[in-house]
Amino acid sequence: xxxxxxxxxxxxxxxxxxxxxxxxxxxxxxxxxxxxxxxxxxxxxxxxxxxxxxxxxxxxxxxxxxxxxxxxxxxxxxxxxxxxxxxxxxxxxxxxxxxxxxxxxxxxxxxxxxxxxxxxxxxxxxxxxxxxxxxxxxxxxxxxxxxxxxxxxxxxxxxxxxxxxxxxxxxxxxxxxxxxxxxxxxxxxxxxxxxxxxxxxxxxxxxxxxxxxxxxxxxxxxxxxxxxxxxxxxxxxxxxxxxxxxxxxxxxxxxxxxxxxxxxxxxxxxxxxxxxxxxxxxxx
Ligand SMILES: Nc1ncnc2c1ncn2[C@@H]1O[C@H](COP(=O)(O)OP(=O)(O)O)[C@@H](O)[C@H]1O
Ligand SMILES: [Mg+2]
Numbered sequence: 001x002x003x004x005x006x007x008x009x010x011x012x013x014x015x016x017x018x019x020x021x022x023x024x025x026x027x028x029x030x031x032x033x034x035x036x037x038x039x040x041x042x043x044x045x046x047x048x049x050x051x052x053x054x055x056x057x058x059x060x061x062x063x064x065x066x067x068x069x070x071x072x073x074x075x076x077x078x079x080x081x082x083x084x085x086x087x088x089x090x091x092x093x094x095x096x097x098x099x100x101x102x103x104x105x106x107x108x109x110x111x112x113x114x115x116x117x118x119x120x121x122x123x124x125x126x127x128x129x130x131x132x133x134x135x136x137x138x139x140x141x142x143x144x145x146x147x148x149x150x151x152x153x154x155x156x157x158x159x160x161x162x163x164x165x166x167x168x169x170x171x172x173x174x175x176x177x178x179x180x181x182x183x184x185x186x187x188x189x190x191x192x193x194x195x196x197x198x199x200x201x202x203x204x205x206x207x208x209x210x211x212x213x214x215x216x217x218x219x220x221x222x223x224x225x226x227x228x229x230x231x232x233x234x235x236x237x238x239x240x241x242x243x244x245x246x247x248x249x250x251x252x253x254x255x256x257x258x259x260x261x262x263x264x265x266x267x268x269x270x271x272x273x274x275x276x277x278x279x280x281x282x283x284x
Contacts, residue, residue, distance in 0.1 A: 006045040007032065009116045016043065016120075023131060028187070033123060033131070042109065042123040044094075046187070063194025094187040095119055097164055104162040105240070106155045107182045124175045124182050135181065135212060136171035145216035151180055152209050153225045153244055156202070160233055161240050165190045165198050169205035171212040192233065202226045224248040 001019055003011060010016045018035040023042070025031070032043045098111035098121065110122040124132040140148070152174070159166060166173075166189055173185040192198045206226035214220040223246030231248065232238040 004030070004032065004045065006030075006116070006118060007034070007043060010043070010118055010120075013115070015113075015115055019043075034120075036112070036120060040123055040129075041112065042121050044119040044121070046117045046119075063191040063196075063198075093189055094185075097186040097189040100162050100164065101159060101183070101186075104158045106158050106162075107180070108186070109182065109184060124177050124184075127178050132175040132177040132182065134172055135174040135176055138176045140216050142217040145213040146220070148176075148181055149210065149213040149217070149220055152213075153206070153246070155181070155183060156206060156209075156225070157229055157238065157242065157244060158240055160192055160202070160229055161238055163192050165192050165195075165202045166205050167201045170208040174209070199226075199230050202230060220246075222246075224250070 001021060003019055004022075007016060007019055011019075016034045016036050017038070020033045020035060020040070023031040023033050027047075029044045029046050032045065034041060034043045036043075092114065095111050095114040098108050098119075101108045102110060109124055112120040112122075114120070126132055156166075156169070166183065166186060168185060168188050169183070173183065175182045175184055190198055190201060192202075195201075203226040206229075210220050210223060210225070225244055225246050227250065228244055228246065228248040229238060232242060
């Protein structure tokens with residue numbers, strides 16, 4: 001095929017030998033199947049940062065460390081230098097997350113590196129070499145759904161132990177090969193401890209995945225894995241070995257506003273009475 005402009009520098013540098021075909025073109029990236037050092041792999045070319053929603057990026061960016069302060073200021077200002085830095089931070093976030101998660105035992109494509117806005121990684125295929133389908137194209141028995149859901153909850157837990165919440169996990173960002181689910185698409189991965197939206201994102205990630213598998217195994221609907229994991233995480237009690245149950249006691253006691261107000265009024269009256277007594281004592 002005609003060499004896409006974005007892949008040209010990688011060809012010139014010998015990082016890619018040949019571009020075989022375009023796999024997908026989405027909102028944020030175009031994905032190609034390429035030959036690199038003699039073997040087939042996947043090249044994800046990120047689209048121009050200008051086409052991306054900045055408001056969304058800012059929400060995910062929160063809590064992400066930028067060591068250089070000039071860089072941090074430029075990113076905040078949104079100057080063109082800043083935009084370039086934000087773009088790099090975004091791309092590096094995906095390759096960083098892939099390395100971290102592969103090491104933590106989560107099944108993700110093996111990353112090879114990110115060069116000029118192109119992420120080179122393992123191409124996930126089935127035994128015959130065909131590109132693995134996305135979870136949303138896969139139907140299964142209830143036993144299989146229960147097994148794979150448990151495996152996914154195990155991965156989400158391992159991610160959280162590594163300090164990462166995916167942030168865009170759904171049946172569209174999970175591939176299924178002969179060994180089970182593989183998690184992809186992590187440029188928006190958030191720092192679990194530093195981002196104020198981390199719990200909401202975790203809940204949404206877990207809800208998306210659970211709803212999908214629940215189509216084949218209804219009983220999954222009642223599970224509360226995100227809440228269970230988060231409570232343990234916050235108490236510094238979550239570890240890769242933690243056995244999750246999906247059960248969580250939700251605190252349904254409503255804050256009793258009337259009682260609180262009564263207590264405030266009583267304290268106020270008491271203080272006034274005390275001051276009154278002080279005044280009277282002073283008058284004597
Ligand atoms: N490593 C990979 N192996 C096989 N297919 C992939 C791989 N990475 C991405 N794809 C395919 O490309 C699509 C888009 O990639 P993704 O990382 O989800 O980017 P985005 O959704 O932001 O465009 C995926 O849905 C999947 O079909
Ligand atoms: Mg995607």
